[in-house]
Amino acid sequence: MLWLSDRVRTSTRLAVLVVVLLVPGLGTTYAYTTSVGSQLDFAAGERTGTEVVLPALTAMTELAAGRSPDLSALPGSLPTSGGPAAADAVATLITDVGNSSGLILDPDLDTYYVMDALVVELPKALAAAAGVAAPDTTAPLADRVAAQAVRAGRLDDAAAALRTGSKTAVANTADGALAGDLQPLGAAADALTALSATLTKGLATPGPVDVSATAAAIRQAIGPATGALQRLLGERYDRLSRDRTINLTVTSVTAVLAIWFAASVWWRTRHDVQLAVGAVTATAQGDLSAREVPAGRDELGDIGRALERSRQRLVEQEEQLGRAQRIREEQLHASFEQQREGQRQLRERAQSVVDESVGAISAELEDVVGQVGEVRQAAGTIEERVTEADRATASVMARAAEAERVVAALGERLRQVDATSQLIAGIAAQTRLLALNATIEAARAGEAGRGFTVVANEVKDLAGSTAESTERIAATISELERTAAQMNGTIRAMVTGVGGIGECTGVLHTVAQDQHAIVERLTGRVGETMERIRGMSALAEKLERRHAERIAASGPVRFGVDGGSEFVTGELMDLSTGGLRACTEGDVPVRSGDTVVVELNLGGPVTRTHAQVMHVVRQGPQTEVGMQLLTPSPDVVERIRRFVDASG
Numbered sequence: 001m002l003w004l005s006d007r008v009r010t011s012t013r014l015a016v017l018v019v020v021l022l023v024p025g026l027g028t029t030y031a032y033t034t035s036v037g038s039q040l041d042f043a044a045g046e047r048t049g050t051e052v053v054l055p056a057l058t059a060m061t062e063l064a065a066g067r068s069p070d071l072s073a074l075p076g077s078l079p080t081s082g083g084p085a086a087a088d089a090v091a092t093l094i095t096d097v098g099n100s101s102g103l104i105l106d107p108d109l110d111t112y113y114v115m116d117a118l119v120v121e122l123p124k125a126l127a128a129a130a131g132v133a134a135p136d137t138t139a140p141l142a143d144r145v146a147a148q149a150v151r152a153g154r155l156d157d158a159a160a161a162l163r164t165g166s167k168t169a170v171a172n173t174a175d176g177a178l179a180g181d182l183q184p185l186g187a188a189a190d191a192l193t194a195l196s197a198t199l200t201k202g203l204a205t206p207g208p209v210d211v212s213a214t215a216a217a218i219r220q221a222i223g224p225a226t227g228a229l230q231r232l233l234g235e236r237y238d239r240l241s242r243d244r245t246i247n248l249t250v251t252s253v254t255a256v257l258a259i260w261f262a263a264s265v266w267w268r269t270r271h272d273v274q275l276a277v278g279a280v281t282a283t284a285q286g287d288l289s290a291r292e293v294p295a296g297r298d299e300l301g302d303i304g305r306a307l308e309r310s311r312q313r314l315v316e317q318e319e320q321l322g323r324a325q326r327i328r329e330e331q332l333h334a335s336f337e338q339q340r341e342g343q344r345q346l347r348e349r350a351q352s353v354v355d356e357s358v359g360a361i362s363a364e365l366e367d368v369v370g371q372v373g374e375v376r377q378a379a380g381t382i383e384e385r386v387t388e389a390d391r392a393t394a395s396v397m398a399r400a401a402e403a404e405r406v407v408a409a410l411g412e413r414l415r416q417v418d419a420t421s422q423l424i425a426g427i428a429a430q431t432r433l434l435a436l437n438a439t440i441e442a443a444r445a446g447e448a449g450r451g452f453t454v455v456a457n458e459v460k461d462l463a464g465s466t467a468e469s470t471e472r473i474a475a476t477i478s479e480l481e482r483t484a485a486q487m488n489g490t491i492r493a494m495v496t497g498v499g500g501i502g503e504c505t506g507v508l509h510t511v512a513q514d515q516h517a518i519v520e521r522l523t524g525r526v527g528e529t530m531e532r533i534r535g536m537s538a539l540a541e542k543l544e545r546r547h548a549e550r551i552a553a554s555g556p557v558r559f560g561v562d563g564g565s566e567f568v569t570g571e572l573m574d575l576s577t578g579g580l581r582a583c584t585e586g587d588v589p590v591r592s593g594d595t596v597v598v599e600l601n602l603g604g605p606v607t608r609t610h611a612q613v614m615h616v617v618r619q620g621p622q623t624e625v626g627m628q629l630l631t632p633s634p635d636v637v638e639r640i641r642r643f644v645d646a647s648g
Contacts, residue, residue: 011270018262022255029251036244042102043237046115047230049101053118054226056094058219060126063087065215066133087130091123110173111232113165117185118225121165122218125158125192129211129218132199137207144206152199159192175235181228184221191217272300279307288315367413374406404492410484418481421473428467435460447631454578454628476525483518551575551644557582558599559611559627561590570625572600575647577640579611579628588623591616598627602643609636 005013055073062069068082076093079086098104098119106112128151135144166182166189191214198209272294279293288311294304381399435457442453553575559582560567570584580598590596590613600607611627618624632640 010273011266014262014266014269018259018266021262022259025251025255025258029248029255032247032251033244036240036247040237040240040244042105043233043240045101046103046106046111047233047237049097049103050118050226050230050233052097052101053094053103054222056090056097057118057122057126057222057226060087060090060094060123060130061215061219061222063090064126064129064133064218065212083134084127084131087127091127094119094123108172108232108236110169110175110178111229111236113169114178114182114225114229114232117162117165117182118222118229121158121161122188122222125155125188126215126218128154128158129192129195129214132195132209133211135206135208141206145203148199148203148206152196152203155192155196155199159189159196162186162189162192173232175228175232178228178232181224181231184217184224188214188217188221268296269300272296272298272304276300276303276307279304279311283307283311283314288318404488408488411481411488415481418474418477421470421477424470424473425467428464428470431462431466432460432464476528479525480522483522487518551647553580553643553647556601559590559596559625561594561596567597567599573624575600575640575644577629577632577637577644579614579626581624581626583619583622583624585622587618588616588625590625595630596627598629600640602639604639607636607639609633 008016052075059069059071059074063082063086066082068080068086071078071080071086071090074090074093076096078089078093098115103115103119106115131147132151135147137144139147162185166185169182170179195209195211195214202209275292275294279291282289282291291311293307294300296304438455438459439453439457551574553572555572556569557572557580558567558569566589568584568588568590570582573581573583580600592613592615594613596611596613598609598611600609609632610630612630614626614628616623616625629636
């Protein structure tokens with residue numbers, strides 16, 4: 001049964017239970033109705049039998065009195081001659097009617113003994129009285145004596161039975177009028193006893209005896225007794241009919257109420273179960289909107305109230321989570337703003353230092369270039385005038401002195417440039433130290449400082465590049481100093497050997513050519529140094545913070561300032577879990593440091609995340625934008641990783 005009940009729904013279980021409970025009740029009601037109907041039919045049959053017994057007994061009293069009543073009204077074929085034979089035939093008729101109508105099987109003591117008096121005892125007594133009134137005088141005396149003695153015994157038995165039956169019937173009935181109705185039976189019993197005594201006294205000379213008084217007494221008792229029996233049977237019939245009506249009415253009303261209640265329970269249970277299942281299913285699917293739940297005082301109502309409390313708690317928890325999420329987003333936004341402001345300040349500070357250093361170095365180098373130009377011009381003049389050395393010895397000496405001064409000034413300028421390069425080296429060291437401190441602070445900040453760690457690493461790389469460029473500048477200056485020293489030695493030698501200018505013209509010419517070549521090399525080195533210094537100025541603007549290896553990628557990408565409505569559509573250039581590069585036509589409404597919303601098409605639904613613009617570079621008609629992802633969700637990181645792995 002458990003196996004079967006587990007495979008049907010609750011409403012079906014209730015319906016089956018109602019049917020199972022109704023079947024015995026209906027069966028019992030049918031059995032009761034059938035039983036009571038049988039008793040009613042039995043009582044109705046008895047009442048029909050009394051309708052035959054009353055005229056039959058009346059006819060027997062006439063036959064016992066020696067008269068010939070009309071027997072045609074009675075059922076069956078009866079003798080018309082009268083006498084004992086007719087009385088016996090009527091007695092047999094009464095016995096048959098008692099058997100066929102069920103009177104002889106009456107179940108109640110009051111009606112049974114009244115029936116016994118009317119159907120058994122009185123017919124037996126009247127038949128005996130009829131035999132006494134007209135005995136067979138042709139029979140031998142002994143037979144007549146025996147017959148009269150038997151009849152006397154029957155009369156005594158009938159009288160005793162009438163008295164005992166009357167007492168028993170009166171004692172076992174609630175009908176107060178029954179004693180009065182049966183009182184004539186006592187008189188009839190007395191008449192039978194008197195007749196029996198007369199027969200007993202006359203046994204020696206048996207013969208006809210006048211029984212008219214006995215017949216009259218019995219006739220007086222038949223009417224009231226029959227009326228009493230019919231009344232008792234009618235009361236029984238009415239009682240059974242009334243009980244059946246009451247029972248059927250109560251049963252029907254109870255059945256209707258039970259079916260009504262069962263239908264109500266079935267409907268309410270089915271309705272409440274559907275509400276409970278709907279509420280549980282909605283809650284399991286994440287729908288926390290207010291729903292109707294069972295509200296009764298039963299277990300389903302308790303479940304409904306528990307579901308409502310659970311839903312309210314989930315709503316409160318969801319609201320708390322929403323508030324926590326908003327607070328976290330606000331904190332992240334504030335952290336992003338602080339990080340972006342720190343990055344901006346660091347970039348501005350680094351850019352300011354680099355710009356100042358580059359400006360100072362550029363100014364010094366421009367002075368060097370100017371001095372080198374003057375040296376070049378002086379060398380050319382020396383070469384042009386070498387043939388006129390004799391005529392211009394004094395001029396040469398002056399120019400040599402001037403050259404010596406210029407070289408000294410050049411040495412001084414180079415020393416100043418060297419001091420500037422040392423200053424840049426110090427700035428680079430300080431920048432590296434600053435980046436180290438920033439890295440430490442970012443590590444303390446945890447996940448929120450990951451982007452700042454990348455910035456600190458790039459600043460450290462910038463400081464390294466600056467130091468390397470400074471070292472190259474220092475090397476170039478050292479070479480320039482050596483060259484200046486050589487020039488200074490050459491000029492001094494020229495001054496020393498001015499007396500032998502004529503002999504050393506060829507040597508001087510060669511020296512002038514070497515000087516010209518050295519100046520050209522110096523000019524080239526200074527130009528390269530200038531380009532590197534200018535490149536240092538643009539390096540900070542081109543830096544892109546990366547902490548993951550990128551691969552070339554292609555596809556559409558959309559990005560726009562976070563919180564704004566204007567989006568720019570571009571083409572993806574490369575991508576990693578840490579950042580991306582994209583190019584677009586024309587200018588873009590973003591700048592370095594802006595927080596943007598990025599939409600990527602990596603297959604499947606559009607991937608949406610936040611990023612920070614690291615650099616914006618205009619290259620002809622196109623603009624390149626480098627972006628670093630800001631704390632992407634695990635789902636976004638997984639999608640990008642799958643895309644990178646598939647593309648790689």
